[in-house]
């Protein structure tokens with residue numbers, strides 16, 4: 239029998255793409271630069287120019303007092319990108335916010351950082367930005383200067399308070415801050431737009447850009463095009479006053495690879511897994527054990543999953559997709575063993591984790607216990623029937 243399918247598509251660990259290149263950057267302008275720079279293009283403007291535009295559209299005289307969600311100053315190279323955003327169903331939507339403020343910015347071991355101001359449960363929304371300045375694709379130094387000039391004064395002030403770890407490589411005070419604080423927001427681009435060259439953006443955020451890095455992060459984010467905002471959610475239960483960490487790199491790669499990705503931020507990560515020389519080997523074993531043979535009667539799926547869940551939780555490795563696979567195995571195994579309390583527990587944990595990872599509540603009731611679906615054999619037949627759907 240094939241391995242049990244999981245409700246989570248495989249390979250879905252957050253693929254946070256590499257940032258701007260490491261080291262010295264070429265910020266020279268193309269020839270005829272001014273001739274093809276356009277402010278506030280309409281969506282019929284030809285592609286291939288450099289566009290500076292404000293989204294959602296901003297009318298004369300409007301200030302943050304009229305629109306607390308604010309505006310994003312965007313720099314595009316394709317009008318396709320502006321078209322893509324404004325044709326997103328529901329755009330512009332209000333930004334979803336947590337019911338009460340759950341974060342603060344303050345001193346951390348790594349300069350400033352962000353902290354929880356109350357206990358936060360796995361999956362819960364920690365923060366959505368009030369506004370999302372400066373999504374952009376490639377960024378030339380001059381373009382960056384232009385769009386910072388277009389920001390609301392208080393947002394410009396917030397921008398210049400951000401850390402700049404690129405003071406020695408020719409980036410300058412603006413592009414340097416974009417390189418240090420830019421968060422890749424690739425994930426929400428519809429496939430057909432990707433094909434048309436709309437590869438997503440990098441965004442710099444007033445508050446979210448204060449999140450420091452860990453390879454065992456306790457929050458992650460999802461970008462929503464319809465509100466041009468990031469939702470930062472808890473990947474596990476977080477205690478009041480804990481520092482919040484996101485990952486700046488692809489965490490399911492070996493330590494040396496991760497350290498390479500982090501070089502552009504000018505620090506060496508010293509988190510729990512980076513400091514443990516056995517962690518790469520553990521990662522391989524976590525991956526290898528995350529699919530099981532449901533025909534193997536010598537294996538107790540729940541006990542197997544629980545061992546690995548405990549191991550991953552001890553490290554704080556919930557951002558790995560394998561953590562979701564183990565929750566899924568535990569939930570399914572508990573159902574097959576007729577342990578409805580445990581089944582419900584893992585069902586809820588899995589849903590909360592999915593919400594944390596993907597930013598939305600996903601109801602997965604595929605494996606709800608019911609007549610005729612209570613033994614391992616029933617489960618096997620059920621899974622086989624799914625394979626043929």
Ligand SMILES: C[S@@+](CC[C@H](N)C(=O)[O-])C[C@H]1O[C@@H](n2cnc3c(N)ncnc32)[C@H](O)[C@@H]1O
Pocket residue numbers: 348349350351400401403418419447448449450451452503504505506507508
């Ligand atoms: C996006 S900023 C985060 C906020 C920053 N700590 C501040 O004081 O404004 C990224 C910078 O924070 C620092 N940083 C973030 N995570 C770190 C970590 N795990 N270890 C050391 N430095 C870190 C590095 O200087 C990095 O370039």
